[in-house]
Amino acid sequence: MLENILESCKYVSVNSENVKINKDKLKKFTREISNTKIEHWLAFSPYGLLDLPINTLINFLLIFDSINFSFWGNPKWTIEANCRQEDGSIALLYALLEYVKENNTTDFSEMTKDQWAYILKGNIEIPLIEKRLEIVKNVSNIVNEKMDGDFYKYIKNITTDTELFDIIVNNFKSFKDERTYKGRTIYFYKLAQLLTSDILHITEIIEKKKMDYSHLVGCSDYKIPQVMRALEILEYSDDLSNIVDNKKEIKENTEYEVEIRANMIVAIDLIKKELNNKVSAIDINDYIWNQGRNKNIKLKPYHLTRTTNY
Numbered sequence: 001m002l003e004n005i006l007e008s009c010k011y012v013s014v015n016s017e018n019v020k021i022n023k024d025k026l027k028k029f030t031r032e033i034s035n036t037k038i039e040h041w042l043a044f045s046p047y048g049l050l051d052l053p054i055n056t057l058i059n060f061l062l063i064f065d066s067i068n069f070s071f072w073g074n075p076k077w078t079i080e081a082n083c084r085q086e087d088g089s090i091a092l093l094y095a096l097l098e099y100v101k102e103n104n105t106t107d108f109s110e111m112t113k114d115q116w117a118y119i120l121k122g123n124i125e126i127p128l129i130e131k132r133l134e135i136v137k138n139v140s141n142i143v144n145e146k147m148d149g150d151f152y153k154y155i156k157n158i159t160t161d162t163e164l165f166d167i168i169v170n171n172f173k174s175f176k177d178e179r180t181y182k183g184r185t186i187y188f189y190k191l192a193q194l195l196t197s198d199i200l201h202i203t204e205i206i207e208k209k210k211m212d213y214s215h216l217v218g219c220s221d222y223k224i225p226q227v228m229r230a231l232e233i234l235e236y237s238d239d240l241s242n243i244v245d246n247k248k249e250i251k252e253n254t255e256y257e258v259e260i261r262a263n264m265i266v267a268i269d270l271i272k273k274e275l276n277n278k279v280s281a282i283d284i285n286d287y288i289w290n291q292g293r294n295k296n297i298k299l300k301p302y303h304l305t306r307t308t309n310y
Contacts, residue, residue, distance in 0.1 A: 001187065002165045006217045006269055008186045012262035015182060018237040019259040021267050025232040030274040038279060038287045040201040047081070047094050052101075054206055058152040058199055059106035059143070064096055065195035066139050066174055067132040069310050072222070072302075074247075079122040095120055107149070109140035131308055135174045142171055155199070160212045165189075165196045177309040181258045188261055190219045190310045197282045216282040218268040220261035221310040223292045224285065226302035233267055234260075249304045257305050 013021065042049060052060060071077055071088040078087045081094040099119050100106055116133045120126045147154040158164045169175050175192040178185055193216050200211035218224070228234040236244065240256055250256045268288075272281045291297060 001169055001189070002162055002193075002215055002217075005187045005189060005193075006265060008184065009188075009217075009220075009262035009265040011184060012181050012186055012258055013266040016259045016263060018240040018256055019263045020235045021263055021270065022232055022235050023270070026267060026270055027274060029231055029233060030271050033287065034275065036287070038283045040197070040205070040283065041286045041290060042198060042202055043205060046090055047097055049093070049097060050202070050206065054203070055150065055152040055156075056100065056106060057202060057206075058155070059150065060096065060100055061195060061198050061202070062143070062151050063106055063108060063136055063139060064093055065191055065198060066135050066172065068092060068191060068194065069308050070127050070306055072304055073124070073127055075124060077122050077124055077126045079120075091122070092120075092126075107140050107144070108136040109144060111137055111140075127306065128308065135308070138174060139172055146171060159200075159209060161196050161200060161215050164199060165192055165216075168192045168195055174308070179253050179258045179261075181255065181262075186258055186262060188220045188265070188309065190221055193217070193282070194219045197286075213282050214280050216280065216285075218265045218281050218285040219289075219310070220264050221289075222302040222305070224268075224288050225260050225264045226299055227288050227291045227297065228264060228267060230297050230299045234263055236260075244301055244303045247301050247304060249306065252305055252307045252309075257303070260303055 045051070049057065068089055071092070076087050077091065078085050079091045079095055081091065086094055096119070111133060113130075113133065117125075117129065120129060120132075126132070143149060143151050155164060155167060158167070169189060169192050175189065175195075177188045177190055177192070179188065180186065197213055197216055197219075200213045203209055204211045225234055229236065243250060243256065268281050268284050271284050272279065275284075292299065
């Protein structure tokens, strides 16, 4: 499955009508980052994440990445975290981490709606709250039934992304992330790639094991295309620009959405080749995602698609 992602995205890119890759801007960006040290986003251990025992940490990441999607809204869901406001992925990470630390468990199979609402309590209700609950309960049930209650023990000897990715997508159906474009199936699997990357990178950091994540191609979301557009690597048609800039929702599985996501994947692959394959695609992915916090980059709005995929 993993090998199908890039090839299917290349088909979209070649036929894309609303999103184009500016290769001159891409090469310029590549030259600028050629000597930059690129680190995995969890290496900074937000809110003491890396203080968890490795087995708890891996089980936590399974739950977290399974529902790490669709935070946008007006206003945006925000929580209070250690006397500061957090939103998006980091807010979700903090909320779940507090629960896991207080209750010493990563088993959400018996979670009630009221408990769930309390864990994720913020300024507004988090989008898709019931769907998130359904997913975490299902993920926990699968771990309990198929993996003797411990995902970490089930996968702890795996060192390659292809093997770990297959276990994730074959066991947890909520990670399915496919689209149809001009009659073809297009594969993205953003969250499955993210979880694979997180586990392998964290294991490498903590246990000092050599991990292979060279086959991951990028986590197609809404933040990375936003940054790429600001850097002029991605160029949108006038119609698409009008929709995105005016914050109009783009429906899941439309050509607009598929072309944005697919061209992002292809652009990362081109950057990787420009860097002579010395940096993995997933590390380039994380670097660009982190650039979304760079105040020197003038960002336009990101595209809005309500989905459980990203």
